[in-house]
Amino acid sequence: MALRPLDNALPIAPARPKKQPKVAVSIQKLSDLGVNDENRAPLPPTTSDATIDYIPSENLKxxxxxxxxxxxxxxxxxxxxxxxxxxxxxxxxxxxxxHSTLLLPILEKVMSVLVKAMKNPRSALCKTSIMASSDIFNTFGDKLLESTTSDAFDQMLLQLLLKACQDKRFVCEEADRALKVMVMSMTPVPLLHKLRAYVSHASLRVRAKAAISISHCVSKMGLEEMKEFGLAALVQITAELLNDKLPEAREAARSTVISIYKAFTENEEQKQESWQSFCQSSLPAIHAQAIVKIVPSS
Structure with missing residues (x-):
């Protein structure tokens, strides 16, 4: 005989779904997602980076x-x-x-963009901007100081010195080249006035890069240009760098002393005063002694 269902029977509840096990998901840091960190080794180039063509100046059309x-x-x-x-x-x-005459009216705006691009953590953009600064130095030279504000040039110079101190070798080397082009394309005296501000910079490496540029600058100068800048001021700057902590700064300072000494002793009128006497009259005794030791007394 078939059983009849009970009228008061409770409905059977559906089975509860089982909880899914938790899965740990790793979260990548921003520096792992294609952004280069200046304090780490450069990341391998991405597909986008690989499309950048670093065109040598001589190949520009x-x-x-x-x-x-x-x-x-x-x-x-x-x-x-x-x-x-x-x-x-x-x-x-x-x-x-x-087409430099077309670029000249907007040169300051272009320099502002160069500075911004040099600060960008993307290495390809940074290097391209440094290459552009070299070509602008090469073309405009002293016009950069005549046609733009002092601050525009100062900001670009500072960024080049900072980039020349980087651990990223290909950025550092490009910035070194740009600084050399700058020195070769500009009149030494006004450029020296710009560079002297970095002799006392807080960064040891910036001071060293500035010292190297000063050495290259002074090597182009004759005695009259040195006097225009201030011969005593020049040896005082050099004496300060001779006591710097980094060997690169000290070596650049020694090269600067040799350039000053050659210009000083090759001048017939200047021979009436000895090199040693000049150093002693321009510097504290301990600094004068350090300068004189570098080259023989005249």
């Missing part, structure tokens, strides 16, 4: 329709797309080489 493209240059430099900024920086280099 002139632009077609430069009068039209100059109006688009600033827009490209201010783009939020870093690849477009790199392309615009290379165009700025082309303008510097082949």
């Amino acid at each position: 002139a632009l077609s329709d430069p009068e039209i493209k100059i109006h688009r240059l600033v827009e490209g430099l201010e783009s939020k797309d870093w690849l477009k900024v790199c392309d615009s920086l290379n165009n700025a280099r082309r303008f510097a080489f082949y």
